[in-house]
Every structure is written in C-alpha cells, then in structure tokens.
Amino acid sequence: MKINHYNTVNLNPYRKQMNQSLKQKEDVTMQTDKLHISKEAKELQSSYLYETKRKERVQQIKEQVQSGTYVADIHETAQKFYKFWVN
DSSP states (O other), X not given: OOOOOTTXXXXXXXXXXXXXXXXXXXXXXXXXXXXXXXXXXXXXXXXXXXXXXXXXXXXXXXXXXXXXXXXXXHHHHHHHHHHXXXX
16 A cells, blocks of 8 residues: 655645744835824924014014114023023
C-alpha cells in the first residue's frame, strides 16, 4: 500500500500567523495623520478684530507723538519690562 502525502506543501501551521503579522505591519505604515481646523479656529487664527484695534491704537499713539502730546506712563512701562524679564 502506497500513501501519498496530499497537500503537504501548504501545510505550515505558522504561515497564517506570519501573514497576519505582515498585514498588520502594512496597515500601520499606511496610516497617516489628519488635521481638521474648524471655521471658528480659522477665524480666531486670523484675528482680524485684534489687528484692526491694534492698528488704530498704533495710529493714535503715532499722532500723539507727532503732535507732542504723548506722555508715557513710567510705572506701567517699568512693570511691563519687569513682567517680561521675570516671566
């Protein structure tokens, strides 16, 4: 009696496990990061209102300096310098 080994070529108990681990590695490498910025965040980022108020304040100070009516507050200036250098 002769016994032929039927389908022994594909008989590897670890093959399925190796294929799964390779597939998981491929999935991990294909993932990419995504970033979504909401409309509100974009508006805050542009800060148009802040820029316009700052421009108006700078223009006001320029006019006062040119006309000679600008007086700087020494104590406030010193406090801001102190806060800047300490913090």
